[in-house]
Amino acid sequence: MTQAPAGPSRHFVLAAGGTGGHLTPAFALAQELDRRGHHVALVTDERGAAIPGKPDFLPAHVLPAGRFGKNPLKWFSGAKAVWEGRSMALRLFETFEPTAVIGFGGYPALPALLAARKAEVPSVIHEQNAVLGRVNRLLAGGVKAIATAYPDVARLKDAHREKVHLVGNPVRAGVLALREEEFPPFTQDGLLRVLVTGGSQGARVLSEVVPDGLAMLPPALRSRLQVTQQCRPEDLDAVRARYAGHDIPAELGTYFENMAERLADAHLFIGRAGASTIAELTAVGRPAILVPLPIATDDHQAANTREIVKAGGARSIRQNNFSAKELAKQIGALAKRPDTLATAAHAAWNCGRPDAAKDLADLMESFGGDTIQDVIRVGGNNARGATQGQSVAQGAAKEPAR
Structure with a gap:
């Protein structure tokens, strides 16, 4: 345009x-x-x-x-x-x-x-x-x-x-700057870096379910976990105890100022489905397991997940179905092969605007000029660099419309 x-x-x-x-x-x-x-x-x-x-x-x-x-x-x-x-x-x-x-x-x-x-x-x-x-x-x-x-x-x-x-x-400039960077390498024996946030105030359900869900992963995958999780202040000690009991290394905090850097390093995001969260995940290209807030007005968080889920960039789990067992199942499916997460990352990236x-x-x-300028972006708005996170051969199958 x-x-x-x-x-x-x-x-x-x-x-x-x-x-x-x-x-x-x-x-x-x-x-x-x-x-x-x-x-x-x-x-x-x-x-x-x-x-x-x-x-x-x-x-x-x-x-x-x-x-x-x-x-x-x-x-x-x-x-x-x-x-x-x-x-x-x-x-x-x-x-x-x-x-x-x-x-x-x-x-x-x-x-x-x-x-x-x-x-x-x-x-x-x-x-x-x-x-x-x-x-x-x-x-x-x-x-x-x-x-x-x-x-x-x-x-x-x-x-x-x-x-x-x-x-x-629109997303923060620091996040948008990460768009042209490659998806962090994920190998058969390398670390699996997981980022967990529940929005600006955290989410109790994530504190209760995520540590136990990660503990249910196969030992070979669980031993490679590196977790960063945002928690509510009142949940912090309990979540720390859960991870310690499972012998899973985790960095916990109530607020992370350098969230863009943490998102850049992450292989997998777990969290809510607010509009800014989805925009940043698709701007950077990060696969996600999303748990829409059930009390969101008009169930808008569930609606926010539809595009990225349909594209293959995320899995959505309703909160009433969000159990440790279900979470472990979905993580296992995404991380079963090194290229599975990269493929999902590319799908998420293709949804970015x-x-x-x-x-x-x-x-x-356009106001104050002759006509309202048409800025509709139905497709083809993100073709540049469309092989993010994959080889050219891998990315060709999901090349966005031009």
């Missing part, structure tokens, strides 16, 4: 907050727009302002963002907060004069998008998951474009499909 012609510097507002899953793609887009010479501002909530990773050049404007849960008694206070946030966003727009506003889903994005509609500023929404979220469903009818991370997105009305641009989910930040920036730059 041809990049939008260079023009005068523009102003863009990015609205995201609540969780890292919304902020990470916003930060990546901000860096790309800044690289192109534009001015960018972030509208977020208090939780979003505390999430690490915000670029130094990006000013953050903290707005109130109400939530609308199942308790009707809290709806009034939620609506009042959204209205207050909308008024604050309108005042920001008067001075910042944005060319366009983009929201990344979640209630913290709602005030800024409602303000954009009132001020008649073009707006875009980006959906990181394979199911259109509640706030994005509410806003879909009034925005100029809907950017998606997956070709198929559930809960998207047919009337809105003509607005859809498939761009992918490495130009997500660039394509999303192209879409934002």
Whole structure:
């Protein structure tokens, strides 16, 4: 795709907050727009302002963002907060004069998008998951474009499909830089490096099941394990005791700052199926065993796994079926031969959309021009270097469409 012609510097507002899953793609887009010479501002909530990773050049404007849960008694206070946030966003727009506003889903994005509609500023929404979220469903009818991370997105009305641009989910620059590196060699007698994470807060089920599942592997494979696992603080001692009892070397922590380096070294990932996790696994090309969060809204984590599982890059296990025995079975199938993991890694890599930040920036730059630029990426967006993790002969069978 041809990049939008260079023009005068523009102003863009990015609205995201609540969780890292919304902020990470916003930060990546901000860096790309800044690289192109534009001015960018972030509208977020208090939780979003505390999430690490915000670029130094990006000013953050903290707005109130109400939530609308199942308790009707809290709806009034939620609506009042959204209205207050909308008024604050309108005042920001008067001075910042944005060319366009983009929201990344979640209630913290709602005030800024409602303000954009009132001020008649073009707006875009980006959906990181394979199911259109509640706030994005509410806003879909009034925005100029809907950017998606997956070709198929559930809960998207047919009337809105003509607005859809498939761009992918932008990932951190440090992770994206690993895309052209080879899958780490895995030999018949070499180490099997396993990375286990449960999202920003960890996951108790992984702490309970993974150590026992790894212990059930055949002795020849178990003796070659090298595990890195993120745990919740309250689970740390129990997980350490489990690994010690199984005589499996494991590095445990509640948070790893150098996650990109650990992902680069890993042969296998085990964890949840959040949008950012899937985006990073497919950007780098790492095989995975995914356990979707069962209480995720609209079961969106299970939907997130479908593309990578269908391609052969991951196995998905529902949490009610996630037992030590089942985990050992799936790991054994992936690691039974040295080339099996590399083949899965290549399949995951082929699902990646490495130009997500660039394509999303192209879409934002199209506002203020003559037409909305088409950045749809159904196939052929990742053909360069398509033999990652394999020999040319091995990769030929799974070469992406050109």
